[in-house]
Amino acid sequence: MTGTPRTDTGRLMELLSVSLGAYYGDFTLAAASENLTASQGKALTVLRRGPAAMRSLADTLTCDASNMTGIIDRLEKRGLVRREPSPSDRRVKNVVLTAEGERVTDAIRARMSATREGLERLSAQDRDTLHSLLERVFVSQ
Amino acid sequence: MTGTPRTDTGRLMELLSVSLGAYYGDFTLAAASENLTASQGKALTVLRRGPAAMRSLADTLTCDASNMTGIIDRLEKRGLVRREPSPSDRRVKNVVLTAEGERVTDAIRARMSATREGLERLSAQDRDTLHSLLERVFVSQ
DNA sequence: TATTGTTATACTCTATAACTATA
DNA sequence: TATAGTTATAGAGTATAACAATA
Numbered sequence: 487m488t489g490t491p492r493t494d495t496g497r498l499m500e501l502l503s504v505s506l507g508a509y510y511g512d513f514t515l516a517a518a519s520e521n522l523t524a525s526q527g528k529a530l531t532v533l534r535r536g537p538a539a540m541r542s543l544a545d546t547l548t549c550d551a552s553n554m555t556g557i558i559d560r561l562e563k564r565g566l567v568r569r570e571p572s573p574s575d576r577r578v579k580n581v582v583l584t585a586e587g588e589r590v591t592d593a594i595r596a597r598m599s600a601t602r603e604g605l606e607r608l609s610a611q612d613r614d615t616l617h618s619l620l621e622r623v624f625v626s627q
Numbered sequence: 628m629t630g631t632p633r634t635d636t637g638r639l640m641e642l643l644s645v646s647l648g649a650y651y652g653d654f655t656l657a658a659a660s661e662n663l664t665a666s667q668g669k670a671l672t673v674l675r676r677g678p679a680a681m682r683s684l685a686d687t688l689t690c691d692a693s694n695m696t697g698i699i700d701r702l703e704k705r706g707l708v709r710r711e712p713s714p715s716d717r718r719v720k721n722v723v724l725t726a727e728g729e730r731v732t733d734a735i736r737a738r739m740s741a742t743r744e745g746l747e748r749l750s751a752q753d754r755d756t757l758h759s760l761l762e763r764v765f766v767s768q
Numbered sequence: 769t770a771t772t773g774t775t776a777t778a779c780t781c782t783a784t785a786a787c788t789a790t791a
Numbered sequence: 792t793a794t795a796g797t798t799a800t801a802g803a804g805t806a807t808a809a810c811a812a813t814a
Binding site: 495598613 | 635636637638639640642643644645646647648649650651652654655669672689736739742743745746747748749753754756757758760761762763764765766767
């Protein structure tokens with residue numbers, strides 16, 4: 487962007503920390519607007535991609551399996567998810583979003599206006615570049 | 628990066644969610660290696676830039692002021708920070724990192740190897756580009 | 769024997785409300 | 792009156808350890 491590279495890894499990590507804080511704050515606020523905690527919102531977001539076993543959920547959210555019990559308990563009590571026995575392994579319970587759960591999850595994403603507006607300040611090509619860079623840093627190994 | 632833009636805002640937000648999740652996981656693990664919670668690590672990171680009043684800390688970490696009391700209590704008990712009375716306003720307490728607090732904070736950052744290695748896969752120019760894009764999305768308004 | 773999910777426990781985080789000491 | 796920080800409280804997240812059911 488400039489002729490002189492001015493971004494050492496330390497400064498970039500600092501900015502990443504600030505960016506994460508902004509994103510996470512936006513997400514937490516959006517979840518709170520549906521009376522959900524950030525952890526509950528994260529679980530719903532993961533389940534929006536499809537059903538998952540308790541253990542798999544815990545792995546994805548990088549928390550202990552015992553935590554998932556309470557989180558899913560509270561979401562189930564509100565009718566946002568339900569537990570279903572796995573047909574192939576009777577130890578396993580699959581967690582599935584209900585229709586109301588899908589609605590709430592989509593509402594959370596729609597409410598993340600700060601992040602959305604930030605992204606929409608970029609041109610289509612810059613969004614493409616950001617996508618590619620993030621993928622190289624955080625996804626590919 | 629390609630001639631055809633393929634990155635709509637929704638997909639980019641999804642990738643952002645995954646990327647920041649990876650960063651947060653890396654940070655949480657690094658903090659845990661120093662026997663600190665993520666919130667404690669975040670507070671130290673903010674204080675690494677310089678002293679801050681309790682209220683200002685709560686604002687930066689977007690949590691209620693009453694939470695800071697407990698978080699700073701625990702950090703102070705471990706000798707990582709200390710409270711100092713403000714010279715200009717006797718209601719205010721400034722929180723300052725101790726030398727040990729600085730050491731621990733730097734150790735956390737040094738431990739974030741997954742993120743660091745991800746960033747170091749980029750050329751200096753690509754790091755510059757990523758810096759500029761993140762700043763435009765999350766910092767400038 | 770190993771794994772899945774749950775329970776019990778203890779500690780931490782979080783917001784709300786009420787309090788004090790300042791301003 | 793308003794603000795900075797603390798305390799009390801209750802609900803939620805978190806890891807550890809132990810357990811029953813199943814593989």
